[in-house]
Amino acid sequence: MHNFVSDIVYQAPQQGNWWLNGGGWFVLALVNAGLAEQKNRSRWNWFVVSLFLGPVATFFVVVWEPVTEPPLEVRNPFEKADGRYLTLALMILVLTIGAVLVALAGQAWYMWLASAVGAAAVVVFLLLFRRARAKQMLARAHARRV
Numbered sequence: 467m468h469n470f471v472s473d474i475v476y477q478a479p480q481q482g483n484w485w486l487n488g489g490g491w492f493v494l495a496l497v498n499a500g501l502a503e504q505k506n507r508s509r510w511n512w513f514v515v516s517l518f519l520g521p522v523a524t525f526f527v528v529v530w531e532p533v534t535e536p537p538l539e540v541r542n543p544f545e546k547a548d549g550r551y552l553t554l555a556l557m558i559l560v561l562t563i564g565a566v567l568v569a570l571a572g573q574a575w576y577m578w579l580a581s582a583v584g585a586a587a588v589v590v591f592l593l594l595f596r597r598a599r600a601k602q603m604l605a606r607a608h609a610r611r612v
Contacts, residue, residue, distance in 0.1 A: 555591035
């Protein structure tokens with residue numbers, strides 16, 4: 467018969483290592499991303515740097531002066547047709563790769579079907595991207611001649 471208290475005492479040191487196992491570094495990276503945004507710096511860049519450097523990145527985010535120049539303008543990938551098709555192709559490619567991995571792990575026939583449909587959609591969107599890019603280049607060449 468197990469003693470309930472001894473089980474809790476035995477598990478306590480294991481649960482205290484969550485900081486060393488990456489949970490604390492992830493939380494610190496989120497905090498650093500927020501601090502970086504307040505100083506007009508890239509939230510994503512500082513999150514990634516903080517995953518590797520941890521407290522050192524926190525030191526630099528806190529000590530460095532805020533950026534006074536305005537940040538770069540965020541561009542919308544769906545603004546033009548070629549960007550829209552390329553973005554959709556990449557998103558479907560990621561989903562297709564995930565479906566292939568699930569199909570390999572679970573050996574389910576419907577995941578292979580989903581992978582085939584996803585691969586076909588990727589090809590279609592890449593062809594549409596190529597056609598839209600060719601139209602855009604043709605319009606630019608025509609505008610230069612005039």
